Amino acid sequence: MTAHPGALPASLSARTRAVLVAHDVSKEYPGAGRVVDGVSLQVFAGELLAIVGPSGSGKSTLLHCLSGLERPTSGSVQIGGTRLEELGRSALARLRRERVGFVFQSYNLISSLTAWDNVALPARLARRRVRDEDVDRALAHVGLSSRARARPAALSGGQQQRVAVARALAVDRDLVFADEPTGALDSAAGAQVLSLLRSAAGANRAVVMVTHDLQAAATADRVLVLRDGAIHRELLAPTPTAVLQAVTAGGGGR
Structure with missing residues (x-):
């Protein structure tokens, strides 16, 4: 099913709060x-949104602009009603710490810290009180309670990525951004991580995922297909076949 960019998915008809709004975002x-x-788009609370496209189509750059990791050359991005372009560097970093979670392909865990301390780290950086029960709950949610005291080198790639997911979920946030979260994992570990991200999109939280994996994209509520840095197609309730056809139709990406 194809929709106009920014349309509200039928599955989210009762959840109309947009946690992310981008208008005419460009990056040079x-x-x-x-x-x-x-690029203009909205992301709604409770939604898992996937962004796909040919290699070099601008997927990761768009995610970085939407999450505040990079400033767009032009256009505006709002997270929870706060306009990112109006924030100074310190305020923008604080917003990311307090309201945004990240899951990257490379895990980005601190090698000298245990899994437990890696999960607790964002709250500590945000100068929040770290509640043991919140960290324990996050690790239990990803099935790693028994590995809480292990350091990353003692964990498999799939386990490290699940720690990264737990870290993103340990503090209540509006948005979780995932950049190729299954790219370095085998199919079984990747399926576990996708299931966790799917469940992370709850009533008060949205997940935005960049992926080249069409099976992963098909787990989303909505898929945006990027080409040459612009939204080429939007799919609701996508299937892997529909995503493949949308990605491969027409010319290649930048």
């Missing part, structure tokens, strides 16, 4: 030109 780099080109 010297020598590379415009990598993201006039």
Whole structure:
């Protein structure tokens, strides 16, 4: 099913609170030109949104602009009603710590810390009181209570990524951004991580996932297909076949 960009999915008809609003977002780099080109979208509480596209289509750059990791060249992004372009560097970093969680392909765990301490780290950086029960609950949710005192080197890739998911969920946040979260995992570990991200999209939280995995994208409520930095198609209740057809139709990406 194809929809107009920004349309409210029928499955979310009772959840109309937009936690992320982007308007006409573009990003340019010297020598590379415009990598993201006039993207407008909304993400709703309770939604898992997947962004797919050919290699070099601007997926990760768009995610970085939406999450505040990079500033767009033009356009606006709001998270929970706060306009990111109006924030200074310190305020933007504070917003990311307090309201946004991240799950990256490379896990980004601190090698000298245990799994428990990695999960607790964002709250400590945000100068929040770290409640043991919140960290314990997050690790239990990803099935790693027994590995709480293990350091990353003693964990498999799938276990490390589940620690990264627990870290993103341990503190209540509006949004979780996941950049190729299953890219370094085998199919079984990847399916576990996808299930966790799917369950993370609750009444007060949305998940935005960039992925090249069409099976992963098909678990989302909605899929945006990016080409040459712009939204080419939008799919609701997607199937892997529909996502493949949308990604491969027409010309290639930048």
